[in-house]
Amino acid sequence: MPPTNAPTGTPTRQHPLPVDALALGATARRIAALIAAGQRAQVVTLNPELVMRAQRDAGLAQIIRAARLVTADGVGVIWALRLAGQRIPERVTGVDLAATLAAQAAASGAPIFLLGAAPGVAQAAALALIQRSPGLRIVGCWAGSPHPRDDAEATARIRASGARLALVAYGAPAQELWIARNLPALPGVVALGVGGALDLLAGHIPRAPGWMRAAGLEWLYRLARQPWRWRRMLALPRFALLATASAAHVWLTCAPDAGILAVRDSTEDARAHEPRSESHDRP
Ligand code: UDP
Numbered sequence: 001m002p003p004t005n006a007p008t009g010t011p012t013r014q015h016p017l018p019v020d021a022l023a024l025g026a027t028a029r030r031i032a033a034l035i036a037a038g039q040r041a042q043v044v045t046l047n048p049e050l051v052m053r054a055q056r057d058a059g060l061a062q063i064i065r066a067a068r069l070v071t072a073d074g075v076g077v078i079w080a081l082r083l084a085g086q087r088i089p090e091r092v093t094g095v096d097l098a099a100t101l102a103a104q105a106a107a108s109g110a111p112i113f114l115l116g117a118a119p120g121v122a123q124a125a126a127l128a129l130i131q132r133s134p135g136l137r138i139v140g141c142w143a144g145s146p147h148p149r150d151d152a153e154a155t156a157r158i159r160a161s162g163a164r165l166a167l168v169a170y171g172a173p174a175q176e177l178w179i180a181r182n183l184p185a186l187p188g189v190v191a192l193g194v195g196g197a198l199d200l201l202a203g204h205i206p207r208a209p210g211w212m213r214a215a216g217l218e219w220l221y222r223l224a225r226q227p228w229r230w231r232r233m234l235a236l237p238r239f240a241l242l243a244t245a246s247a248a249h250v251w252l253t254c255a256p257d258a259g260i261l262a263v264r265d266s267t268e269d270a271r272a273h274e275p276r277s278e279s280h281d282r283p
Helices: 024-036 049-055 059-068 075-083 092-108 121-132 148-161 176-183 197-201 210-214 218-225 225-235 235-253 268-272
Strands: 018-019 041-046 068-071 112-117 138-142 166-168 190-193 261-264
Touching: 018 210, 024 041, 024 068, 024 092, 024 190, 024 197, 041 059, 041 092, 041 225, 049 059, 049 148, 049 235, 059 176, 059 190, 068 075, 075 218, 075 261, 092 112, 092 166, 092 190, 092 197, 112 121, 121 197, 138 148, 148 176, 166 176, 166 197, 176 190, 176 218, 176 261, 190 235, 210 218, 218 225, 225 235
Parallel strands: 018 261, 041 068, 041 190, 112 138, 112 166, 166 190
Antiparallel strands: 018 068
16 A cells, blocks of 8 residues: 655655556556456656656655556656666556556446546546547546545545546646545555646647657647746756766666666566555455
């Protein structure tokens, strides 16, 4: 189970944050297996801004480390891993994972709840997903807020809906904190932080063209469309400096654990022997 009382706001510089070495399809299949097994689990889509937040927030770092799956949502994460001599198959973004999971759930019947985004956006995203994946069961949508005062209502709505997968769209790190805090009240639910994915799925914000994504420039497209992001993106040069320094440290000391990120062996055998962040909640 993820830590629920982990202190936040305290500086941290301990172990590297994990990133699972799984491609999009393999990540979705792993999540489907967790749902089928009735497990409760947190999935983090990690980007450089979240990594930088975790550098100064031990509670957040602990949440990321305890997550059942951590995907590289951000070309910077892949770049930083490469710099330190590590590789993962591909970038796995919240929006791609949400769409893939929806297509998969349409076949398996797993019910989904969409939490977060501005009022009405989750409903529009639900319609778009159902159009793409007929038969999909979206059993609830609620904007709510990431403020703890809404926790009880949000968890009651998700429980009452019978959802087994919750897509939580409060942006990072609010959604990661929300999931860690509320997962204990959500037996048998896999919760995934998806950032602005519902806005994209609803068509409220256009996605960067394929060539920009392939060139690792999605961040630039988002900045051009939403200039208010500049302040948040100040974390990127600081991330680049830290990643370079820690990669140099890894090469000099020959210690992979000296980096800020480390690829986690995601094969079934390796994970079977690991401490779990989730519990078996359903028969
Ligand atoms: N959001 C929300 N309530 C809040 C703050 C944010 O529902 O109090 C939603 C917001 O409407 C958007 C998402 O959280 O849908 C954050 O999107 P953003 O693109 O900023 O997240 P990122 O992908 O950059 O983490």
